[in-house]
Amino acid sequence: MNTDRCRETLKGRVPKIRILVPEGSLLSGIAHEIREMVLAYESDGHDFQCRGDAVNACASYAYALGWLDAGCSIGILSAGNPDGGWFIPASQSPDHGETRLGEKTARYRKLLRTACDAVLPSPDPGSLLLSGSEKIVMTGRTFLIYGETAMREHREWVALSCFSYGFGWLDAGIRAGFLTAQKDRDIFTI
Template sequence: MILDDYGALYGEALSLAGIAVPEETLLYRAAGEVLEMAIAYHGDGFAFLHSGDRVNALAAFAYGLGWLDAGSYLGLLEPSSTHPPQTVDACIPESQDYHLEEKTHRYRRMLDAALAAVEAAADEASPLHAGAGEFYSAARTWYAEGAEYLDAGDRVAALARFSYGYAWLDAGIRAGLFRITGDRGLFTV
């Protein structure tokens, strides 16, 4: 799949997405924030793509799809669907090679630090505590996959996975699953 098609897949998923919880509930605001983030990163991704910044376009598309999928998994958004990172031919020009290298390694460091900077917010007896564990595990899994791809020299696949996994942590914080115990600057709060 080429990067333009990845953005189109994201747009199609967004066009189907809606808030799944009633407006008068406490979770409606969280659902709105999650959907707002997904919409914003779709726009950002295409702005980057149209300006020729394919590295940031890729990161924005993967990050935004992570927000969309995390919101769906939380039950805040419908339909319930997932769009995990796939093989994307981002066609990064040689002139952006340094940018890809720097951003991929920076996102790896940031996601690693973010994973160490959160803990479950809910009591252990709450289903939300178990949910925090699932979200943490998802972010950790995408981090590990990204690291494997990076070690194998595939920076495009690595960046997509680091970005996608990061979104699961950020969405988990917005939904109240996590408490930030470290650097708040690592998160979109």
């Protein structure tokens, strides 16, 4: 199940998180905040899983991975090598929660689609940061496509993971100032 793979991926990478920018620099606050978001959503995922809520645990773990990989891509964190295999399920689903899984997956699909439509790169077209901002947008859109493909194939756990992960990238990009929300600002952590 994706919940287990996401959890295990985080469990292996979180202890390796290192902030790469000097303390007190312009980027250190962003690095600390991204790290805190990763830790908070890893903890939330654990709490959900302990209560038997695999659906919300999966969404939390994947969202944390999105923030973590965005922070590493920006270059302000390191956390070991990303393992892209976390969203390929070992098995399709647990014994319960199919209705909730479908509902949650549909909500996260809508959330990521709304986010993809709302964001634009923040840097000036002449800025060296523009290509990095475009990568963040592209990652969100790519995981929307992956998730929609998984939904068509009735692989809801994969879809939920992809939608949550992609939204984590966009949310981190907004929070770090690489993206701007042209609309629907209330869905982002800003």
